[in-house]
Every structure is written in C-alpha cells, then in structure tokens.
Amino acid sequence: MAVEFGLRGTFACETRISSIIDEQLAYAGYTIEELVDHQISFEETIYLLWYLKLPSVSELKVLTDDLKAHMEISDVIEAALRIQCRENLHPMSVLRSTISLLGVFDRDAEKTDPEATYLQAINIQAKMPTIIAAFSRLRRGLDPIPPRQDLSFAGNFIYMLEGKEPTKVQEESLNEGLVLHADHELNASTFAARSCASTLSDMYSCITTGIATLKGSLHGGANERVFEMLRAIDACGDTETYLQEKLDSKEKVMGFGHRVYQTVDPRQKYLKKKARELTVGTEDEKWYHLSIEVEHFMREKKGIIPNVDFYSATVYHSLGIESDLFTLIFAMSRTAGWVAHVFEQKSENTLIRPRSKYVGPMNLKFVPLELRENVSAIQEG
Numbered sequence: 414m415a416v417e418f419g420l421r422g423t424f425a426c427e428t429r430i431s432s433i434i435d436e437q438l439a440y441a442g443y444t445i446e447e448l449v450d451h452q453i454s455f456e457e458t459i460y461l462l463w464y465l466k467l468p469s470v471s472e473l474k475v476l477t478d479d480l481k482a483h484m485e486i487s488d489v490i491e492a493a494l495r496i497q498c499r500e501n502l503h504p505m506s507v508l509r510s511t512i513s514l515l516g517v518f519d520r521d522a523e524k525t526d527p528e529a530t531y532l533q534a535i536n537i538q539a540k541m542p543t544i545i546a547a548f549s550r551l552r553r554g555l556d557p558i559p560p561r562q563d564l565s566f567a568g569n570f571i572y573m574l575e576g577k578e579p580t581k582v583q584e585e586s587l588n589e590g591l592v593l594h595a596d597h598e599l600n601a602s603t604f605a606a607r608s609c610a611s612t613l614s615d616m617y618s619c620i621t622t623g624i625a626t627l628k629g630s631l632h633g634g635a636n637e638r639v640f641e642m643l644r645a646i647d648a649c650g651d652t653e654t655y656l657q658e659k660l661d662s663k664e665k666v667m668g669f670g671h672r673v674y675q676t677v678d679p680r681q682k683y684l685k686k687k688a689r690e691l692t693v694g695t696e697d698e699k700w701y702h703l704s705i706e707v708e709h710f711m712r713e714k715k716g717i718i719p720n721v722d723f724y725s726a727t728v729y730h731s732l733g734i735e736s737d738l739f740t741l742i743f744a745m746s747r748t749a750g751w752v753a754h755v756f757e758q759k760s761e762n763t764l765i766r767p768r769s770k771y772v773g774p775m776n777l778k779f780v781p782l783e784l785r786e787n788v789s790a791i792q793e794g
C-alpha cells in the first residue's frame with residue numbers, strides 16, 4: 414500500500430463548502446475574487462458557508478440579529494478571563510480554554526437537534542470577538558467594553574478593543590481580512606474539527622479542537638511569528654543576512670510556503686494591497702517595505718511564495734492589534750468555516766479514522782520491573 418505521509422494530496426472527504434482548484438479559492442462556488450471585489454460582509458460570508466447560498470435581506474437579518482443577541486459574555490466568562498491575565502499565558506491558549514468553558518456553561522451544549530446546534534454555533538461565533546477584546550483590555554488593566562448592537566461584526570470588534578468607533582477604512586480592512594480567512598477546504602484545523610465532529614462530539618469541543626490546531630506555528634500561529642520576524646529584521650538592519658542565516662540553519666521562514674498552493678496564494682494579493690494602503694505615509698510603512706524585501710528574497714532564493722499569514726500580519730498591526738492576538742483574529746474568522754464543516758460532517762457522518770504504518774520493533778519479551786535497568790542489554794542480547 415503506497416503511503417502519503419501527512420495525508421499529502423489525499424482526499425479525506427467531499428465538501429460543498431469551499432474549494433481550491435487550479436490555485437483558485439472559492440466559497441460554495443463563488444471565487445474569492447467575486448466575493449471580495451463585491452465587498453461581501455463577514456456576516457454574509459458566515460451565512461454563505463453555513464447555508465451554501467448567499468442570504469436574502471431577511472435571511473441575513475435573522476442571522477445578524479441572532480449574532481447580536483449572543484454577543485455579551487457572562488460574569489463567569491469575564492471572571493475566567495481576569496484570572497487568565499497572567500504573564501506568559503499565550504492568548505491562543507486563553508481563547509482555547511475560554512471557548513471550552515463557554516461549552517461547560519451552555520446548558521444545551523449536549524443537545525444535537527438542528528436548532529440547538531445552530532444556537533451553539535451562533536453563541537461561539539458571536540462571543541469570540543467579545544472574548545478576545547475583553548482579554549486584550551483586561552491584560553492592559555482596562556475594563557472590557559460591552560458590544561454595540563449598531564455596528565458590524567468587524568466594526569464592533571475594533572470598537573470593543575479601543576472604545577472608539579472604527580474609521581470606514583479600518584472596518585472595511587478588518588472585514589476583508591475576516592472574509593479572506595473564513596474557510597480553506599481541509600486545512601489542518603478544519604480536518605481536526607471535522608475529526609472531532611465525526612466522533613459525534615459537541616460543537617464547543619469541535620471548535621476548541623480547531624483553535625488548538627490553528628495555534629501551531631506551521632498553521633495559523635505563523636502570522637504572529639511573521640511580525641516577530643519583521644521586528645527582528647528591522648533590529649538587525651540586514652534582511653538578506655537575517656534570512657540567509659535562517660535558511661542555512663534549515664529554519665522555516667514564517668508566512669511562506671503552502672501545502673496546496675505552489676505558485677500563488679489567491680488571498681495574498683488582497684492582503685498585500687491592504688497592507689500597502691493602510692501603511693502608506695504612516696510610521697508603519699517600513700513593515701510593508703520590509704515585507705516586500707522578504708518576499709523578493711524568498712522568491713529568488715527558494716522559489717517559495719508568501720501565504721495568507723504573511724501580509725495579514727502587517728494589516729492587523731496597522732489596525733492597532735497586538736501581534737500575539739493575530740492568530741485569535743484568524744480563529745474569529747475561521748470559526749465560520751469550522752462550524753460549516755462540523756454541520757457538513759455531522760449531516761453525512763463517517764468516523765474519521767485513518768491507519769498508521771507501524772515501524773517500531775515487534776515481538777518484544779516482557780521484562781519484570783526489577784530487571785529493567787538491563788532492559789536494552791536483554792533486548793539486544
């Protein structure tokens with residue numbers, strides 16, 4: 414049996430949610446260009462991913478009303494965030510534990526009927542921005558700001574972070590970032606969430622699994638590391654020497670390379686354009702120029718392309734978001750996709766359980782504990 418490690422090139426399920434065909438990303442049949450160029454809102458994107466069609470005005474109103482009705486967090490969740498405001502706690506770990514805790518306190522978390530699972534999904538999607546903003550403020554010694562009913566999903570998040578209404582450019586930029594990150598076929602976190610769903614576990618567990626998997630630096634966690642790298646390059650003052658040392662020591666350059674895309678990540682052009690628009694003429698412009706230098710170096714030296722995590726780092730930084738929150742913004746968006754995949758997995762479920770190829774020793778003889786110090790000698794003999 415031929416084995417493709419890392420499930421490279423393997424189709425593990427069918428999906429109607431998103432596709433990557435010839436390096437073209439589409440959500441439910443609409444290319445990402447079609448959606449972003451028509452300035453789709455993140456709320457419409459959620460609807461599209463969950464229901465596989467664009468909403469009518471009244472359908473969108475039902476969804477946005479439901480989200481608004483669930484944005485506020487309870488005193489218990491706020492108290493849990495307060496005790497997680499300690500040094501050295503990574504915000505993605507805080508988000509992971511807090512979404513898990515939301516499930517603990519949802520009395521209907523174990524219900525599996527469509528109405529209950531929809532409300533579980535709404536609860537997670539609506540509260541995630543409130544949780545992230547509240548955590549960001551609490552660790553800065555500030556009180557959380559309650560969500561506002563009259564703002565969009567993106568606008569409300571920026572408002573809850575700083576207490577100021579976002580400018581149109583800020584709101585549109587974050588909205589676009591959220592739309593671009595919302596789903597991506599069977600990436601590692603979606604696969605993990607679907608595997609969890611395939612055991613018939615609950616929605617909170619599936620999304621917690623997604624967050625835990627997105628956190629890794631080879632996946633969503635790369636965007637935080639991209640900004641750390643740009644800072645380090647800025648401090649070192651020599652982009653080529655810095656990157657060459659990374660390559661010589663066989664380290665991965667964060668924000669580059671992709672399992673599926675070889676020539677272009679179709680989301681990158683929008684994020685690059687946004688990074689330029691947001692930084693031009695500001696003190697953040699240097700991050701854009703440094704990013705261009707890194708992109709050129711990686712293309713020339715390794716032929717490796719920037720992925721979605723590369724320019725999103727500069728976009729989020731320009732929106733005033735702290736770099737260790739970047740992956741949480743990704744999670745806030747990807748929740749829309751994870752939920753859609755959990756719905757789809759459960760609607761046509763087969764337990765996800767591949768095989769592993771055993772390559773260890775066989776037929777070993779049990780050695781009593783008191784004799785174990787000589788175990789390797791016994792086994793070898």
Ligand SMILES: CC(=O)SCCNC(=O)CCNC(=O)[C@H](O)C(C)(C)COP(=O)(O)OP(=O)(O)OC[C@H]1O[C@@H](n2cnc3c(N)ncnc32)[C@H](O)[C@@H]1OP(=O)(O)O
Binds near residue numbers: 600630
């Ligand atoms: C939202 C997302 O998850 S997008 C991805 C975010 N992750 C990152 O940006 C982390 C950096 N990138 C990587 O580690 C990889 O490119 C991954 C994990 C994204 C894809 O990994 P894989 O498909 O397994 O590719 P693999 O690691 O085998 O790379 C193929 C070759 O390109 C090289 N390569 C790939 N990405 C990079 C990189 N970022 N920096 C340096 N070299 C790289 C590898 O060293 C390997 O070279 P070799 O054949 O000479 O050994």
Ligand SMILES: O=C([O-])CC(=O)C(=O)O
Binds near residue numbers: 721
């Ligand atoms: O698809 C992947 O492997 C990673 C990725 O770009 C994403 O999850 O957005």
